Amino acid sequence: MGDTTYVVLFIVFAAPFAFYVLAALFIALWPKKKLHGSYEGKHVLVTGGSQGLGRAIAFQLVAAGANVTILSRSAEKLKIVVDEAQKSATPGRGQIAYQAVDTRDFGAMQYAVAAAESMFGPIDILFPVVGKARTAKLEQLSIEDHKQAMEINYFGTLNTVYAVLPTMRERKQGSIVFITSGAAMTSYIGYAAYSPSKYAVRGLADCLRNELEYSGVTVHIAYPGQMDTPGFAEEQLTKPAECKAIEADDTMHQPEAVAKVILRDLQNGKYNMYCGDLGISILGVLGAGMSPRTNWALDILLFPIGILAGWIVRSTWSSKVRQGTSEPDMTAYQQV
Template identity: 35%
Template structure:
């Protein structure tokens, strides 16, 4: 029986992915920082999907702490067997201009979004390679495709995931392990409202008033991509164009961004 481990599995995209795999009959392991939200997530999945709670393991860990995430993932594997599919959905975002963002805020986003994913992969990678099978989905962001005003730390962490995925894909594929990376747009999650409250007006103008995608829609696209063994997963026409033709489009987009930022600042004077 397939064993799926999901970091950031207590809410948002991670929880929505948990629902999908639980409905398929997989064994699910959810990892997040807060035990109470993990328990609530397990209850929600068992209630909606009508499955036994024994099919879902939960483990509390901060992905930014390698010892914690390794111990949590190994405990899940001890219960349900080796990890067949790993989804690294844990992430945080704290927008703000670089000169107003503390080093601690910057470092925390890098540690959670990038290093936390690396730690999770490292915990299962050797076993996957030894077995000659396994799938890894790294959750980046549309902000991993183009730099956005006020998101220097977040963009850096998500760009790093893209590079990591590309390099690891080349190493892992000959050993039977498939690595993928996805770039979700704004998604309606518990974290999203807090992000919007901190989003600088310059970023709001650049990013527009596009309605965020639902976590369920994003999750369905991610799982479909895992099924098909796709490497990179884009959402919507704009992000697909950035992913495929970014080097051509970015000079024009940056020109437009600069004009939009100047207009916001002239209004605020």
């Protein structure tokens, strides 16, 4: 090869690569405008606040000086969370209250939101965290199981948004942080009821992000991975053996760590929040669709790696299903 050939090859391959590397570094290092400079004094509504991720978000917000209202169906569990949060809160900074309500009941949600706003003022930030997963193979799930998944995970979220959004629109300010799951980007055996409901929440978030773009209300979506929560423990009762095998090497995140990442990403104005999970971050590179990307240049660099990783992981999933023969204990499932 002549010198000219080497120059041409460099221009064709090396120069674009160098451009994207430099662009990725520039985007990563460029100072970001803070969406929420501080949570102090903000009124934050958290559904599913009695345990797991919702509880962790509420605790950290109270510690940051926010006024937090937590919602759940269990008044007993909510009261315990409120008592614990008040004991650890700094006097004069951050308050917490609760409303026992079923998010599937829109009328009750309207009443709960009105009561919350009468105590702490208009809601500045909404975290619809409430969710439930019933895991089993499709034919071991009833149609009612699928309906319940949609009622809790999708319509519970939708009812909350309908109850809170009008005031945000009127004030021309506010943030909604939808909580989905890695199961809103991909799915596999065991999540036939849960995953579609989370895909639905993702579709709602993508739609509202565009619809509210110039309203002063910002929309965000978080994709937590496996978390050490009571809900995850409940899933294990009926989860197919193949599903457990697929997830055996997944990182188990603590809800407190996930909450910290979500609150930081919200301050930085990120739309897609991957919650510190590498696998879900790669899924985001491959499956963000038309949604805003935090670092488009880095995504371009990682896309080929993601394609290869996806092929390897998918092959592993197929192998686990091929090897699987055991059935979950449906007696335990009926008791959940």
